[in-house]
Amino acid sequence: SFIDNLINNISQSPNNFRHSEPVKNFAMCLYFLGGKQVYEFIRLNLYGAIPCLSTLGELINNSGTAFNEAQFNFENLRQCHSDFGFCSEDTTGVIRKFEYDSKTDCFVGFATPVNRGVPLPRFYRANTFNDLKTIYDNNEIAGLLNVHMFQGIPTEENSARVPRPLLLSAYGVDNRITTINVLYRWMNIFQQCLKQNVRIIGFATDADGRYLSAMRLGSGFFASSFDLQLDANEHAFKINISTN
Structure with missing residues (x-):
């Protein structure tokens, strides 16, 4: 769960953060709906709860949800x-x-x-x-x-x-x-x-x-x-x- 994921990462260094698949999906939805500023506000105030922006970018690119400008899908x-x-x-x-x-x-x-x-x-x-x-x-x-x-x-x-x-x-x-x-x-x-x-x-x-x-x-x-x-x-x- 979200809380379990948060507790497991609190005692870890940022390089050792691990996030479950539900948390990764939640992070992408949060970024899409709230934008970059909302995402960073939550990430900085809930240490280890959600991935950093660079990791999030990789998740989005690998999820098949990334769009190319002007390309109709x-x-x-x-x-x-x-x-x-x-x-x-x-x-x-x-x-x-x-x-x-x-x-x-x-x-x-x-x-x-x-x-x-x-x-x-x-x-x-x-x-x-x-x-x-x-x-x-x-x-x-x-x-x-x-x-x-x-x-x-x-x-x-x-x-x-x-x-x-x-x-x-x-x-x-x-x-x-x-x-x-x-x-x-x-x-x-x-x-x-x-x-x-x-x-x-x-x-x-x-x-x-x-x-x-x-x-x-x-x-x-x-x-x-x-x-x-x-x-x-x-x-x-x-x-x-x-x-x-």
Whole structure:
């Protein structure tokens, strides 16, 4: 238990601290939900109760929960055990900073470039200091974080159990997003989810004008685009529901 783990470590030096698997899982949850400052406050005031930050970083990297910036984790949709669901997208302000990600050998924290609305992962690579200086001088450090979530819909056989939400992707952005980029990105998410046998019912977001315009274009509600005929898609206006 947590108390037993604490008592066992009190008489040990920090190099000999040992933590059980439940304590390690608790430590990761505490860090995810409370952040670095909360984690350090508890660690410093409960000597030996939870791992240090360097050990915690190794636990996170080895747990399979670490994400790469701008990479969509569609393969994790299988964990939701749901064939239907909604996707949401929202942006929040963050402290501007960039750092080196040793896992991907890239720099993260800059505004992520997009191709037809889809963010490009592992974009900022630098082999020399001059390469990094060029990146820094010519690209904006992101002041916004764009987050994509998936929420599955309960099945009729297990209607009381709501599937847990899933983080699909997160990446830094600037405020230059366009309506067409939003719509292309949603179309890509829809198609990628279909490849995982998951049907997206709809997209949810806030009342930002660009998102609203994308919804109008997608639904044909007093708006249209000659190169985006979504009503002609084979999956439009129908959902195949299993009879099993």
